[in-house]
Amino acid sequence: MSESQSLMLQEAQQSPEVVATLLQKEQPVFDEIAKLFASGAPSVVTTAARGSSDHAATFFKYLFEITCGVPVASVGPSIASVYGAPLHLKGGIHFTVSQSGASPDIVALQDAAKRGGATTIAVVNVTDSPLARQADIVLNLNAGAEKSVAATKSFIASVAALSGVTAAIGGKRDLHAALDKLPEALLATNGIDTAAAEDVLFNATSLYTAGRGPAFAIALEAALKAKETAGLHAEAFSLAELMHGPMRLVQPGFPIVAFTPDDPAYVNNVQALERLQKLGATTVPFSTQPLSGANLRVPSTGNGLLDPLVSLLVYYRLIESVTRRKGFDPDKPANLLKVTETV
Structure with missing residues (x-):
């Protein structure tokens, strides 16, 4: 490295x-x-x-x-x-x-x-x-x-x-x-300050990632990267699903990385995050809009359905930094190979 x-x-x-x-x-x-x-x-x-x-x-x-x-x-x-x-x-x-x-x-x-x-x-x-x-x-x-x-x-x-x-x-x-x-x-994501979010993830032992619609797919990818690079246990949920059984694990300080684009699900997503914050969750929302928590404001393409992909580039930088801070090599995660040939 x-x-x-x-x-x-x-x-x-x-x-x-x-x-x-x-x-x-x-x-x-x-x-x-x-x-x-x-x-x-x-x-x-x-x-x-x-x-x-x-x-x-x-x-x-x-x-x-x-x-x-x-x-x-x-x-x-x-x-x-x-x-x-x-x-x-x-x-x-x-x-x-x-x-x-x-x-x-x-x-x-x-x-x-x-x-x-x-x-x-x-x-x-x-x-x-x-x-x-x-x-x-x-x-x-x-x-x-x-x-x-x-x-x-x-x-x-x-x-x-x-x-x-x-x-x-x-x-x-x-x-x-x-x-x-x-x-x-x-x-345009170059230079976005991820320090506050980095502290949240560095100190975490487990976390949720969340989103709805196309943003849920980005949450899945974010959870995978947390596991394979930083060795962090992470689970991805639709923010709607998170309001059901998974909410039981939300305790004070529990980290939730949320991809919250300005799309038709935005209002419902914000309400869900507010509810989770009241339970004590530490939220790390990625959005083009200002939100409470360790908010990461990202540039917009003009379409909220596509914007989660822009957020992901910021997240890649964030999780790479957390990985290095933990003393791991993000290029050589334990137990993994670049090409996995399954049958």
Whole structure:
């Protein structure tokens, strides 16, 4: 690890340029996918992914369902790779999201989806991978080599790519405009002071991350990064679900990292955070709006559905700093490898 910067931080910092390149270079692929939908819109879209890539697929699920009104279902890779079950996806569209495109289980699931009648789309960073070679359409993340075990720029690129797909299919001007502003908004996160939030997480032994809609997907990714880099036990919940059984664990000082964009769920989210604060929770809200707690104000793309992705870049810097402060190497988390090949 560098004396000054980890690979994780260096790669996260590349995200604005990666997203700008991706959105420009892959426009013909976005157009191709939009034509595919226009020629025969499926009644359901399916996805398959693992780890951080699955969180990107979850972001896509919420954004696509909100924008296009078509259900998006995640199919477990083991359905094909372990259980050998056939899939009936005639006329369907199947997206596989992967940084490496090398894990045998997602390759097997994509093959099963194709044999079941679906058009397969690989959203992948390695375009000569088994996944990409087998797919009908390849959407290249254009993220370049990612050496740190913890995925950062490839995750942000995956969400941006799937958001580009959504914008192309949905034809929503506000989403197109927000994507145009995304690289600039990501770049504008430089210099945001995370010191107060860092103290909260450094002193934590366990925490919740939370959000709703696309922000819930970002909460899932945030919880994973807390575990795999800083060794912090973290669980992700919808803020609505957190109001049920999980609230039992909220005691004075319990940390809750909340992704609270200015979208249709904002008012309900703020009310939930106020209730949690009354129970003694220490909240770390990420928002374009001022909120109580160790608030991290982030730039906006102009679309609250996309803004959680901007918050995530700030969170990556935050958790990387906490990890180093704990004496861990964020590039070499214990027990983990960069490419995990599951079956």
